Amino acid sequence: MFYRNWRWLVLSFGGWTLFGVFFALQNYVNAVYFGQDISFWTTLAVWLICGYAWMLLTPLVVFLAERFFIKSGQIRRNLLVHLLAGSAISLFQLAVFIFARQWLLGNSQKTFSFSADFQKLLVGEFHVNLLVYWIVVGIAHLRLINRRYLERMRESARLTLSTSQLETELAHAQLDALKMQLHPHFLFNTLNSISVLMRDDVKAANRMLVRLSELLRAALKSEGSQEVSLRQELEFLRGYLEIEQTRFQDRLTVDFAVEGETLEAQVPNLILQPIVENAIRHGIAPLATAGLIQVRARRENGFVELQITDNGAGLSESKTQTGGGIGLANTQKRLEKLYGEKYKFEMFSPETGGLQIKIKIPFHTNGDGK
Numbered sequence: 001m002f003y004r005n006w007r008w009l010v011l012s013f014g015g016w017t018l019f020g021v022f023f024a025l026q027n028y029v030n031a032v033y034f035g036q037d038i039s040f041w042t043t044l045a046v047w048l049i050c051g052y053a054w055m056l057l058t059p060l061v062v063f064l065a066e067r068f069f070i071k072s073g074q075i076r077r078n079l080l081v082h083l084l085a086g087s088a089i090s091l092f093q094l095a096v097f098i099f100a101r102q103w104l105l106g107n108s109q110k111t112f113s114f115s116a117d118f119q120k121l122l123v124g125e126f127h128v129n130l131l132v133y134w135i136v137v138g139i140a141h142l143r144l145i146n147r148r149y150l151e152r153m154r155e156s157a158r159l160t161l162s163t164s165q166l167e168t169e170l171a172h173a174q175l176d177a178l179k180m181q182l183h184p185h186f187l188f189n190t191l192n193s194i195s196v197l198m199r200d201d202v203k204a205a206n207r208m209l210v211r212l213s214e215l216l217r218a219a220l221k222s223e224g225s226q227e228v229s230l231r232q233e234l235e236f237l238r239g240y241l242e243i244e245q246t247r248f249q250d251r252l253t254v255d256f257a258v259e260g261e262t263l264e265a266q267v268p269n270l271i272l273q274p275i276v277e278n279a280i281r282h283g284i285a286p287l288a289t290a291g292l293i294q295v296r297a298r299r300e301n302g303f304v305e306l307q308i309t310d311n312g313a314g315l316s317e318s319k320t321q322t323g324g325g326i327g328l329a330n331t332q333k334r335l336e337k338l339y340g341e342k343y344k345f346e347m348f349s350p351e352t353g354g355l356q357i358k359i360k361i362p363f364h365t366n367g368d369g370k
Helices: 006-033 040-067 075-105 114-200 202-221 230-251 272-284 317-322 326-339
Strands: 227-229 252-258 266-268 291-300 303-310 344-348 355-362
Touching (some): 040 075, 075 114, 114 202, 114 326, 202 230, 230 252, 230 272, 266 326, 272 291, 272 326, 272 355, 326 355
Parallel strands (some): 252 291
Antiparallel strands (some): 291 303, 303 355, 344 355
Protein backbone atom coordinates (compact mmCIF):
# COMPACT_ATOMS: atom_id res chain seq x y z
CA MET A 1 0.00 0.00 0.00
CA PHE A 2 0.87 3.69 -0.30
CA TYR A 3 1.99 4.20 3.30
CA ARG A 4 4.15 1.10 3.55
CA ASN A 5 6.93 3.15 1.99
CA TRP A 6 8.16 5.49 4.72
CA ARG A 7 9.75 7.85 2.20
CA TRP A 8 6.39 8.45 0.55
CA LEU A 9 4.88 8.97 4.00
CA VAL A 10 7.46 11.66 4.78
CA LEU A 11 6.96 13.29 1.37
CA SER A 12 3.19 13.21 1.78
CA PHE A 13 3.35 14.72 5.27
CA GLY A 14 5.77 17.41 4.15
CA GLY A 15 3.82 18.20 1.00
CA TRP A 16 0.47 18.58 2.71
CA THR A 17 2.05 20.62 5.51
CA LEU A 18 3.38 23.04 2.89
CA PHE A 19 -0.09 23.04 1.33
CA GLY A 20 -1.59 24.12 4.68
CA VAL A 21 1.07 26.78 5.30
CA PHE A 22 0.64 28.24 1.80
CA PHE A 23 -3.13 28.62 2.01
CA ALA A 24 -2.94 29.84 5.62
CA LEU A 25 -0.55 32.61 4.58
CA GLN A 26 -2.74 33.50 1.62
CA ASN A 27 -5.86 33.59 3.79
CA TYR A 28 -4.14 35.60 6.55
CA VAL A 29 -2.64 38.18 4.19
CA ASN A 30 -6.00 38.60 2.46
CA ALA A 31 -7.77 39.10 5.82
CA VAL A 32 -5.22 41.66 7.03
CA TYR A 33 -5.48 43.54 3.74
CA PHE A 34 -9.23 43.93 4.20
CA GLY A 35 -8.84 44.96 7.85
CA GLN A 36 -10.12 41.76 9.45
CA ASP A 37 -8.87 40.83 12.92
CA ILE A 38 -7.64 37.27 12.55
CA SER A 39 -5.00 35.09 14.26
CA PHE A 40 -2.34 33.65 11.96
CA TRP A 41 -1.78 30.58 14.13
CA THR A 42 -5.46 29.78 14.31
CA THR A 43 -5.74 30.22 10.55
CA LEU A 44 -2.73 27.96 10.12
CA ALA A 45 -4.37 25.31 12.33
CA VAL A 46 -7.50 25.38 10.16
CA TRP A 47 -5.56 24.90 6.95
CA LEU A 48 -3.29 22.23 8.44
CA ILE A 49 -6.41 20.28 9.38
CA CYS A 50 -7.53 20.53 5.75
CA GLY A 51 -4.07 19.57 4.53
CA TYR A 52 -3.86 16.52 6.78
CA ALA A 53 -7.37 15.52 5.72
CA TRP A 54 -6.00 15.51 2.18
CA MET A 55 -3.05 13.45 3.40
CA LEU A 56 -5.40 10.82 4.81
CA LEU A 57 -7.32 10.77 1.52
CA THR A 58 -4.18 10.54 -0.62
CA PRO A 59 -3.96 6.69 -0.52
CA LEU A 60 -7.55 6.54 -1.80
CA VAL A 61 -6.80 9.00 -4.60
CA VAL A 62 -3.63 7.10 -5.54
CA PHE A 63 -5.56 3.84 -5.58
CA LEU A 64 -8.21 5.34 -7.86
CA ALA A 65 -5.50 6.83 -10.11
CA GLU A 66 -3.80 3.45 -10.53
CA ARG A 67 -7.01 1.44 -10.75
CA PHE A 68 -8.58 3.79 -13.29
CA PHE A 69 -5.48 4.84 -15.18
CA ILE A 70 -6.40 7.23 -17.99
CA LYS A 71 -5.29 5.50 -21.17
CA SER A 72 -6.54 4.92 -24.69
CA GLY A 73 -9.56 2.66 -24.87
CA GLN A 74 -10.79 3.56 -21.37
CA ILE A 75 -10.58 7.35 -21.38
CA ARG A 76 -14.31 8.12 -21.09
CA ARG A 77 -15.04 5.61 -18.34
CA ASN A 78 -11.99 6.50 -16.25
CA LEU A 79 -12.49 10.26 -16.68
CA LEU A 80 -16.07 9.85 -15.44
CA VAL A 81 -14.87 7.86 -12.41
CA HIS A 82 -12.33 10.54 -11.52
CA LEU A 83 -14.83 13.34 -12.09
CA LEU A 84 -17.29 11.71 -9.67
CA ALA A 85 -14.59 10.77 -7.13
CA GLY A 86 -12.98 14.21 -7.37
CA SER A 87 -16.33 15.92 -6.85
CA ALA A 88 -17.17 13.77 -3.81
CA ILE A 89 -13.77 14.33 -2.21
CA SER A 90 -13.92 18.07 -2.96
CA LEU A 91 -17.33 18.32 -1.25
CA PHE A 92 -15.97 16.39 1.73
CA GLN A 93 -13.01 18.78 1.97
CA LEU A 94 -15.39 21.75 1.97
CA ALA A 95 -17.19 20.19 4.93
CA VAL A 96 -13.89 19.64 6.76
CA PHE A 97 -12.92 23.27 6.17
CA ILE A 98 -16.27 24.57 7.40
CA PHE A 99 -16.21 22.55 10.64
CA ALA A 100 -12.52 23.32 11.28
CA ARG A 101 -13.09 27.05 10.74
CA GLN A 102 -16.18 27.07 12.93
CA TRP A 103 -14.38 25.17 15.67
CA LEU A 104 -11.30 27.41 15.70
CA LEU A 105 -12.48 30.72 14.27
CA GLY A 106 -16.22 30.67 14.84
CA ASN A 107 -18.02 33.59 16.50
CA SER A 108 -20.15 32.39 19.40
CA GLN A 109 -22.31 35.49 19.04
CA LYS A 110 -23.47 34.44 15.59
CA THR A 111 -25.70 31.52 14.71
CA PHE A 112 -23.79 28.84 12.79
CA SER A 113 -25.44 27.68 9.56
CA PHE A 114 -23.62 24.85 7.82
CA SER A 115 -25.79 25.02 4.69
CA ALA A 116 -25.23 28.76 4.28
CA ASP A 117 -21.47 28.45 4.67
CA PHE A 118 -21.44 25.43 2.40
CA GLN A 119 -23.29 27.24 -0.38
CA LYS A 120 -20.97 30.23 -0.11
CA LEU A 121 -17.79 28.09 -0.26
CA LEU A 122 -19.18 25.86 -2.98
CA VAL A 123 -18.86 28.69 -5.48
CA GLY A 124 -15.45 29.97 -4.33
CA GLU A 125 -13.57 26.87 -3.15
CA PHE A 126 -15.02 23.77 -4.83
CA HIS A 127 -12.95 24.17 -8.00
CA VAL A 128 -9.77 24.60 -5.92
CA ASN A 129 -10.31 21.26 -4.18
CA LEU A 130 -11.13 19.63 -7.52
CA LEU A 131 -7.89 21.02 -8.95
CA VAL A 132 -5.96 19.60 -5.97
CA TYR A 133 -7.56 16.21 -6.61
CA TRP A 134 -6.40 16.24 -10.24
CA ILE A 135 -2.89 17.31 -9.22
CA VAL A 136 -2.68 14.26 -6.93
CA VAL A 137 -4.01 12.05 -9.74
CA GLY A 138 -1.40 13.48 -12.11
CA ILE A 139 1.43 12.82 -9.64
CA ALA A 140 0.14 9.27 -9.11
CA HIS A 141 0.05 8.74 -12.89
CA LEU A 142 3.65 9.96 -13.25
CA ARG A 143 4.71 7.71 -10.37
CA LEU A 144 3.00 4.71 -11.98
CA ILE A 145 4.52 5.45 -15.41
CA ASN A 146 7.98 5.75 -13.84
CA ARG A 147 7.50 2.50 -11.91
CA ARG A 148 6.42 0.64 -15.05
CA TYR A 149 9.38 2.09 -16.95
CA LEU A 150 11.81 0.92 -14.27
CA GLU A 151 10.17 -2.51 -14.26
CA ARG A 152 10.59 -2.74 -18.04
CA MET A 153 14.22 -1.67 -17.71
CA ARG A 154 14.83 -4.32 -15.04
CA GLU A 155 13.06 -6.94 -17.14
CA SER A 156 15.10 -5.92 -20.17
CA ALA A 157 18.30 -6.18 -18.14
CA ARG A 158 17.20 -9.58 -16.82
CA LEU A 159 16.44 -10.82 -20.34
CA THR A 160 19.78 -9.47 -21.58
CA LEU A 161 21.54 -11.30 -18.77
CA SER A 162 19.55 -14.47 -19.48
CA THR A 163 20.42 -14.23 -23.17
CA SER A 164 24.08 -13.79 -22.32
CA GLN A 165 23.95 -16.78 -19.98
CA LEU A 166 22.20 -18.88 -22.63
CA GLU A 167 24.84 -17.94 -25.19
CA THR A 168 27.56 -18.92 -22.72
CA GLU A 169 25.81 -22.22 -22.02
CA LEU A 170 25.46 -22.81 -25.76
CA ALA A 171 29.17 -22.21 -26.28
CA HIS A 172 29.89 -24.68 -23.45
CA ALA A 173 27.52 -27.19 -25.02
CA GLN A 174 29.21 -26.89 -28.39
CA LEU A 175 32.58 -27.31 -26.71
CA ASP A 176 31.33 -30.43 -24.96
CA ALA A 177 29.92 -31.72 -28.24
CA LEU A 178 33.30 -31.35 -29.89
CA LYS A 179 34.92 -33.15 -27.00
CA MET A 180 32.44 -35.97 -27.42
CA GLN A 181 33.53 -36.31 -31.04
CA LEU A 182 36.88 -37.47 -29.69
CA HIS A 183 35.31 -40.57 -28.19
CA PRO A 184 33.44 -42.66 -30.77
CA HIS A 185 35.87 -42.93 -33.69
CA PHE A 186 39.11 -42.26 -31.86
CA LEU A 187 38.39 -44.59 -28.95
CA PHE A 188 37.17 -47.36 -31.22
CA ASN A 189 40.22 -47.14 -33.49
CA THR A 190 42.64 -46.86 -30.57
CA LEU A 191 41.19 -49.81 -28.68
CA ASN A 192 41.18 -51.84 -31.88
CA SER A 193 44.85 -50.99 -32.46
CA ILE A 194 45.67 -51.95 -28.87
CA SER A 195 43.91 -55.26 -29.40
CA VAL A 196 46.00 -55.94 -32.54
CA LEU A 197 49.25 -54.87 -30.85
CA MET A 198 48.61 -57.19 -27.91
CA ARG A 199 49.34 -60.12 -30.23
CA ASP A 200 52.60 -58.76 -31.63
CA ASP A 201 54.00 -56.09 -29.30
CA VAL A 202 52.67 -56.10 -25.75
CA LYS A 203 54.95 -53.26 -24.63
CA ALA A 204 53.76 -51.01 -27.45
CA ALA A 205 50.16 -51.89 -26.67
CA ASN A 206 50.73 -51.06 -23.01
CA ARG A 207 52.32 -47.70 -23.89
CA MET A 208 49.39 -46.92 -26.14
CA LEU A 209 46.90 -47.78 -23.39
CA VAL A 210 48.74 -45.62 -20.84
CA ARG A 211 48.88 -42.73 -23.29
CA LEU A 212 45.16 -43.09 -23.99
CA SER A 213 44.33 -42.91 -20.28
CA GLU A 214 46.53 -39.81 -19.90
CA LEU A 215 44.81 -38.20 -22.86
CA LEU A 216 41.33 -38.84 -21.50
CA ARG A 217 42.40 -37.61 -18.06
CA ALA A 218 43.67 -34.38 -19.63
CA ALA A 219 40.39 -33.96 -21.52
CA LEU A 220 38.37 -34.37 -18.31
CA LYS A 221 40.70 -32.02 -16.41
CA SER A 222 40.08 -29.19 -18.86
CA GLU A 223 36.33 -29.82 -18.97
CA GLY A 224 34.36 -26.58 -18.69
CA SER A 225 37.28 -24.34 -19.70
CA GLN A 226 36.45 -22.27 -22.74
CA GLU A 227 40.06 -21.34 -23.36
CA VAL A 228 43.45 -22.80 -22.49
CA SER A 229 47.00 -21.75 -23.30
CA LEU A 230 48.38 -22.85 -26.64
CA ARG A 231 51.02 -24.76 -24.68
CA GLN A 232 48.31 -26.90 -23.04
CA GLU A 233 46.50 -27.35 -26.34
CA LEU A 234 49.69 -28.54 -28.05
CA GLU A 235 50.47 -30.95 -25.20
CA PHE A 236 47.05 -32.51 -25.63
CA LEU A 237 47.51 -32.63 -29.41
CA ARG A 238 50.92 -34.30 -29.09
CA GLY A 239 49.40 -36.93 -26.82
CA TYR A 240 46.70 -37.58 -29.38
CA LEU A 241 49.22 -37.74 -32.25
CA GLU A 242 51.47 -40.11 -30.33
CA ILE A 243 48.61 -42.59 -30.23
CA GLU A 244 47.80 -42.05 -33.89
CA GLN A 245 51.46 -42.49 -34.85
CA THR A 246 51.48 -45.79 -33.00
CA ARG A 247 48.54 -46.84 -35.17
CA PHE A 248 49.92 -45.56 -38.46
CA GLN A 249 53.60 -46.16 -37.62
CA ASP A 250 55.77 -44.85 -40.50
CA ARG A 251 52.77 -43.68 -42.49
CA LEU A 252 52.27 -40.55 -40.36
CA THR A 253 54.80 -37.76 -39.82
CA VAL A 254 54.02 -34.60 -37.86
CA ASP A 255 56.00 -31.37 -38.09
CA PHE A 256 55.57 -28.60 -35.49
CA ALA A 257 56.72 -25.01 -36.05
CA VAL A 258 55.49 -22.89 -33.15
CA GLU A 259 56.81 -19.44 -32.23
CA GLY A 260 57.73 -19.27 -28.55
CA GLU A 261 55.78 -16.08 -27.86
CA THR A 262 52.54 -17.80 -28.87
CA LEU A 263 52.76 -20.57 -26.27
CA GLU A 264 50.97 -18.55 -23.57
CA ALA A 265 48.31 -17.26 -25.96
CA GLN A 266 44.77 -18.29 -25.02
CA VAL A 267 43.07 -20.46 -27.64
CA PRO A 268 39.74 -22.33 -27.63
CA ASN A 269 39.96 -25.53 -25.63
CA LEU A 270 40.26 -28.59 -27.89
CA ILE A 271 40.36 -26.52 -31.08
CA LEU A 272 43.25 -28.33 -32.80
CA GLN A 273 42.50 -32.00 -32.12
CA PRO A 274 39.25 -32.18 -34.19
CA ILE A 275 41.00 -30.48 -37.11
CA VAL A 276 43.98 -32.84 -36.98
CA GLU A 277 41.69 -35.85 -36.54
CA ASN A 278 39.76 -34.70 -39.61
CA ALA A 279 43.04 -34.47 -41.54
CA ILE A 280 44.06 -37.98 -40.48
CA ARG A 281 40.69 -39.64 -41.14
CA HIS A 282 39.93 -37.98 -44.47
CA GLY A 283 43.37 -36.99 -45.71
CA ILE A 284 46.07 -39.35 -44.43
CA ALA A 285 44.19 -42.62 -43.85
CA PRO A 286 43.21 -43.12 -47.54
CA LEU A 287 46.84 -42.62 -48.69
CA ALA A 288 48.99 -45.58 -49.62
CA THR A 289 52.11 -43.45 -49.11
CA ALA A 290 53.42 -41.61 -46.07
CA GLY A 291 51.30 -38.77 -44.77
CA LEU A 292 52.53 -35.45 -43.40
CA ILE A 293 50.74 -33.06 -41.07
CA GLN A 294 52.23 -29.64 -40.36
CA VAL A 295 51.17 -27.58 -37.35
CA ARG A 296 52.18 -23.90 -37.35
CA ALA A 297 51.57 -21.08 -34.87
CA ARG A 298 52.73 -17.49 -35.05
CA ARG A 299 51.83 -14.02 -33.81
CA GLU A 300 50.92 -11.36 -36.35
CA ASN A 301 49.43 -7.87 -35.89
CA GLY A 302 47.73 -8.59 -32.58
CA PHE A 303 46.46 -12.00 -33.68
CA VAL A 304 47.66 -15.55 -33.20
CA GLU A 305 47.53 -17.59 -36.39
CA LEU A 306 47.13 -21.36 -36.23
CA GLN A 307 47.74 -23.36 -39.39
CA ILE A 308 47.21 -27.09 -39.98
CA THR A 309 48.26 -28.54 -43.33
CA ASP A 310 48.20 -32.12 -44.61
CA ASN A 311 49.29 -33.74 -47.85
CA GLY A 312 46.24 -35.95 -48.06
CA ALA A 313 43.44 -36.24 -50.56
CA GLY A 314 42.16 -32.71 -49.92
CA LEU A 315 38.55 -31.63 -50.25
CA SER A 316 36.31 -31.08 -53.23
CA GLU A 317 35.31 -27.49 -53.98
CA SER A 318 31.77 -28.10 -52.72
CA LYS A 319 32.97 -29.45 -49.39
CA THR A 320 35.41 -26.57 -49.03
CA GLN A 321 32.61 -24.06 -49.55
CA THR A 322 30.28 -25.77 -47.08
CA GLY A 323 32.82 -26.05 -44.29
CA GLY A 324 34.22 -29.55 -44.71
CA GLY A 325 31.86 -31.46 -42.44
CA ILE A 326 30.10 -31.27 -39.08
CA GLY A 327 33.27 -31.17 -36.97
CA LEU A 328 34.80 -28.24 -38.82
CA ALA A 329 31.44 -26.47 -39.00
CA ASN A 330 31.12 -26.74 -35.22
CA THR A 331 34.65 -25.39 -34.91
CA GLN A 332 33.62 -22.28 -36.84
CA LYS A 333 30.51 -21.86 -34.68
CA ARG A 334 32.62 -22.05 -31.53
CA LEU A 335 34.97 -19.39 -32.88
CA GLU A 336 32.03 -17.15 -33.71
CA LYS A 337 30.54 -17.55 -30.23
CA LEU A 338 33.86 -16.84 -28.52
CA TYR A 339 35.17 -14.00 -30.68
CA GLY A 340 32.23 -12.60 -32.65
CA GLU A 341 33.59 -11.02 -35.82
CA LYS A 342 37.17 -10.89 -34.51
CA TYR A 343 38.26 -14.22 -35.95
CA LYS A 344 39.10 -15.69 -39.33
CA PHE A 345 38.68 -19.28 -40.48
CA GLU A 346 40.04 -20.29 -43.88
CA MET A 347 40.07 -23.71 -45.50
CA PHE A 348 41.45 -24.46 -48.95
CA SER A 349 43.41 -27.01 -50.94
CA PRO A 350 46.91 -25.75 -51.92
CA GLU A 351 48.24 -26.30 -55.43
CA THR A 352 50.54 -29.00 -54.04
CA GLY A 353 47.48 -30.94 -52.82
CA GLY A 354 46.12 -31.79 -49.43
CA LEU A 355 44.22 -29.40 -47.22
CA GLN A 356 45.21 -26.29 -45.29
CA ILE A 357 43.21 -24.70 -42.48
CA LYS A 358 44.05 -21.29 -41.02
CA ILE A 359 42.59 -19.84 -37.86
CA LYS A 360 43.21 -16.29 -36.67
CA ILE A 361 42.00 -15.11 -33.27
CA PRO A 362 42.89 -12.09 -31.09
CA PHE A 363 46.16 -12.61 -29.23
CA HIS A 364 45.64 -12.50 -25.48
CA THR A 365 47.04 -14.30 -22.47
CA ASN A 366 45.27 -15.53 -19.35
CA GLY A 367 45.69 -12.19 -17.58
CA ASP A 368 44.75 -9.94 -20.49
CA GLY A 369 41.16 -10.89 -21.35
CA LYS A 370 40.02 -10.67 -24.95
